[in-house]
Amino acid sequence: MDYARFVFADADALGSWAHNYPLDGLADVVFWGRDEEQVAAEFGAQRTGTSGEGGYGWLNIPVRDAYARAVALNDRKNAGPARKFAFDFRPHSHHWQVMAGVRASENEAATIEIGGARIMMAMTSVGDGFFPVDLEVNAAGNPIAIRISVAGDD
Structure with missing residues (x-):
């Protein structure tokens, strides 16, 4: 099975996630x-x-x-x-609800509200793989940007 998806979520909110139910x-x-x-x-x-x-x-x-x-x-x-x-x-389920939005989106990304937080799911566009993640923080140490390097085999 090829999931090829990114999920950006609040860890506490994921406790309310119903994947297959x-x-x-x-x-x-x-x-x-x-x-x-x-x-x-x-x-x-x-x-x-x-x-x-x-x-x-x-x-x-x-x-x-x-x-x-x-x-x-x-x-x-x-x-x-x-x-x-x-x-x-x-x-x-929550998974298939957000996937309906992903499939309908021109950018293959959508959000859903779960456990009081907004969760975003997006397709990788290249299938499964290893994708390095860089977190940029401001002077106070708060996150201000996330960069994910997505590259296919070609």
Whole structure:
């Protein structure tokens, strides 16, 4: 799995973070790829119309139903005839809420309020890796800038 994300967060606020737990009991299942139209026809799925991405699937359905659909997609992916597609099971958690904003953003970054603090998530643009971080402080020792060196293999 390739997460390729940065998260800038208050450590105390992260104690309130729900990564995979559906806060409202709902989830989305979204799939995309070369054979997405054939898979959509097989499963009766519609285009999601979510901002920042194409794809098909089901939005705002009970988490148990969403999980069953994700399992069925996984089974289909591993069965013949071969179909090329990827999918996400997205419980309505903090992680997937902020990722909706990231996908919709031109700069692939978004924020969310968690535990009384604003948390920012951004894509690295180059995948997973090691990214040196420099913190600049003022004369009083307070942080005033963060620089992250992001470089791909090319």
